[in-house]
Amino acid sequence: MSVMTAPLAEQTKREPLDSFSLRGNHAHVFARAADVDLAIWCAAFGDSHKDFAYYQLIEETMTTGFTYRYLLLLDEKQNAIALQPLIIVDQDLAATTRSTIARAVAFVRKAWARFLRTRMLMAGCLVGDHKPGVIAPANPKHAAALLAEALMIYARRQKISLVSLKDFPAKMRAELTPFVRANYTRLASFPPLMLDLNFASFDEYMQTRLSRTTRKGLRRKLRETAESSPPITMEVLSNCTEVIDEIYPLYLQVADRAPVEFEIFSREYFLEAGKRLQDRHRYFIWRRGGKAIAFSFCTIWQNAIYDNDIGLDYAVAHELNLYYLTFHDLIAWALEHGLTEYHCAPFNYDPKLHLRLVPVDVDLYVRHRSTIINAVLKLVAPWFAPANSDPALRRHQQKTELSPWKRFLKIVGNPWLQIAINAVIVTISELFLKVGARATAHLSHHFSWSGVTGLASVWTWLGIVCVILSLFSWLYILQHIPLSVAFPLSNSVHVLVPLTCWIFLGELISPRRWCGIALVLIGLLVVAKPFSRIEEKL
Amino acid sequence: MNGWKFFLIFAALFTFVSGQLLFKRAMEMSQEAGFGREFARWFVPGIMSMTVSFFLTLGLLQHLDLSYVYPFQGLSVIIISVMAAFLLKEKVSLQLTIGALLISLGVVLVSLS
Numbered sequence: 001m002s003v004m005t006a007p008l009a010e011q012t013k014r015e016p017l018d019s020f021s022l023r024g025n026h027a028h029v030f031a032r033a034a035d036v037d038l039a040i041w042c043a044a045f046g047d048s049h050k051d052f053a054y055y056q057l058i059e060e061t062m063t064t065g066f067t068y069r070y071l072l073l074l075d076e077k078q079n080a081i082a083l084q085p086l087i088i089v090d091q092d093l094a095a096t097t098r099s100t101i102a103r104a105v106a107f108v109r110k111a112w113a114r115f116l117r118t119r120m121l122m123a124g125c126l127v128g129d130h131k132p133g134v135i136a137p138a139n140p141k142h143a144a145a146l147l148a149e150a151l152m153i154y155a156r157r158q159k160i161s162l163v164s165l166k167d168f169p170a171k172m173r174a175e176l177t178p179f180v181r182a183n184y185t186r187l188a189s190f191p192p193l194m195l196d197l198n199f200a201s202f203d204e205y206m207q208t209r210l211s212r213t214t215r216k217g218l219r220r221k222l223r224e225t226a227e228s229s230p231p232i233t234m235e236v237l238s239n240c241t242e243v244i245d246e247i248y249p250l251y252l253q254v255a256d257r258a259p260v261e262f263e264i265f266s267r268e269y270f271l272e273a274g275k276r277l278q279d280r281h282r283y284f285i286w287r288r289g290g291k292a293i294a295f296s297f298c299t300i301w302q303n304a305i306y307d308n309d310i311g312l313d314y315a316v317a318h319e320l321n322l323y324y325l326t327f328h329d330l331i332a333w334a335l336e337h338g339l340t341e342y343h344c345a346p347f348n349y350d351p352k353l354h355l356r357l358v359p360v361d362v363d364l365y366v367r368h369r370s371t372i373i374n375a376v377l378k379l380v381a382p383w384f385a386p387a388n389s390d391p392a393l394r395r396h397q398q399k400t401e402l403s404p405w406k407r408f409l410k411i412v413g414n415p416w417l418q419i420a421i422n423a424v425i426v427t428i429s430e431l432f433l434k435v436g437a438r439a440t441a442h443l444s445h446h447f448s449w450s451g452v453t454g455l456a457s458v459w460t461w462l463g464i465v466c467v468i469l470s471l472f473s474w475l476y477i478l479q480h481i482p483l484s485v486a487f488p489l490s491n492s493v494h495v496l497v498p499l500t501c502w503i504f505l506g507e508l509i510s511p512r513r514w515c516g517i518a519l520v521l522i523g524l525l526v527v528a529k530p531f532s533r534i535e536e537k538l
Numbered sequence: 539m540n541g542w543k544f545f546l547i548f549a550a551l552f553t554f555v556s557g558q559l560l561f562k563r564a565m566e567m568s569q570e571a572g573f574g575r576e577f578a579r580w581f582v583p584g585i586m587s588m589t590v591s592f593f594l595t596l597g598l599l600q601h602l603d604l605s606y607v608y609p610f611q612g613l614s615v616i617i618i619s620v621m622a623a624f625l626l627k628e629k630v631s632l633q634l635t636i637g638a639l640l641i642s643l644g645v646v647l648v649s650l651s
Contacts, residue, residue, distance in 0.1 A: 491641050
């Protein structure tokens with residue numbers, strides 16, 4: 001296996017494997033990361049630790065079972081729009097499902113070996129979550145729309161039926177709407193977790209973040225571990241050449257026990273990560289009496305530490321609470337080095353959620369090339385959504401799911417609905433004021449011309465309450481919607497007032513007035529139409 | 539006398555429009571920096587402007603016919619859209635302008651009759 005970077009002479013060969021055009025734009029597919037111009041890599045992924053060097057590392061060290069491709073999109077003037085790393089993989093669709101479904105699938109496979117197994121074109125990073133490499137000044141939405149199309153074309157040319165985007169951050173949903181529009185199904189994938197390190201010490205973290213029970217348990221575990229003898233020591237390396245034979249078996253112990261089948265990293269991956277990217281990778285090794293018993297492979301990038309992979313000696317892991325020890329030591333180390341975020345890989349959600357790590361939602365997008373199968377996929381896919389297959393994660397989501405009251409607030413909090421509510425409140429207020437004025441019309445008073453006599457009626461007061469309510473609602477609307485849109489829309493009041501007067505107070509509406517009402521309604525439609533499209537993304 | 543009337547109508551309109559613009563600015567501030575001093579700096583003049591407008595309109599309604607005052611209210615739709623584009627740098631599309639014009643016209647018709 002060649003783990004060396006390609007020699008310079010080879011790097012000049014940049015002929016794409018495949019090229020095609022779409023809607024006046026061009027797409028090139030390259031076989032190796034090094035075939036794509038480094039400047040393009042920098043523009044697309046320069047701000048991330050998953051950059052050219054990292055993709056090249058994966059391409060050259062994770063060679064079994066995967067074929068790597070790099071899709072480059074260019075506009076009509078040959079300017080780069082986006083770079084998207086691809087993986088072609090033989091995927092087991094039932095790999096992440098709940099045990100009951102998994103058993104059923106295994107049963108079917110006795111007769112039909114390829115059931116729910118398929119060759120898949122996957123966009124994204126093999127390791128964890130990532131984003132599309134949109135190159136400024138390209139519009140991210142435009143790039144996503146092109147990418148959605150290019151992936152389907154490339155899949156057709158490769159005779160691959162299933163296309164997916166792996167673990168794209170849920171906060172990019174707005175930019176990725178073109179995929180949903182292009183008939184991809186969005187599913188919740190296994191979220192990585194993160195912790196804001198906005199505390200001074202591990203003690204403060206335990207005190208302020210954890211529940212009483214978790215805190216007591218964690219304190220006891222850490223005390224037991226600290227008191228055990230011989231004592232456990234930690235060392236931090238940026239190159240693991242000398243210790244790889246000690247730590248790789250620890251990693252395999254954990255990987256083999258994982259409840260869910262996922263990629264097992266090769267020995268070369270860990271070796272080369274340190275050799276090539278010394279500045280950003282760290283190996284934490286815990287020893288007891290000279291023997292390595294735990295190991296963690298971390299990435300340090302900007303102000304964050306990414307706890308990627310863990311290795312444990314299961315002979316002593318439970319007795320010595322090794323997982324909690326590594327967590328404690330990594331957090332302490334991160335605080336010492338001024339880091340402000342701790343990220344860790346998905347899985348083992350139960351302890352991580354108790355430690356108050358926060359899941360960072362990521363999405364999976366899938367689309368089958370056959371229209372019919374894709375329609376079925378859309379229906380059944382939610383059952384196979386990875387995030388639903390983990391019981392701890394499911395419980396957490398149910399707990400954090402909105403209560404009915406909060407759900408109600410969320411609906412009422414929609415600023416567009418508020419415009420309608422505001423219009424109704426204003427109408428009611430004017431109605432109340434009118435009724436109040438009528439009820440007090442007979443009262444004579446020195447100041448009758450100023451309208452103060454109206455205050456004698458309860459209706460007037462109700463009207464005033466409504467006016468105040470409508471002011472709050474209006475301010476809320478202004479927080480979210482441009483004035484030039486909200487104000488014309490709010491003028492629906494002028495339609496509602498005569499209409500309600502007509503219905504409830506029996507006032508007549510002249511033909512001219514009907515014309516005016518019709519004009520306002522048409523105007524409202526014209527104003528509101530382009531904005532209803534924006535709403536679709538929600 | 540006629541000039542005085544028009545002055546009052548335009549004063550009511552002007553205070554209403556500036557009140558709305560100040561409100562919008564205040565709410566923009568509230569999103570950036572919460573409901574602090576920056577918010578109050580825009581909100582308080584906004585409330586004052588709106589109050590003046592409220593009483594001016596009330597006064598006008600007592601002395602003038604409704605059908606005389608309300609058409610000017612319809613104008614506020616157009617004026618606010620234009621001002622929002624210039625002062626608040628909001629994007630105002632052709633479609634929005636046409637819609638605003640139709641609403642203005644509709645409001646004028648409704649209030650005339």
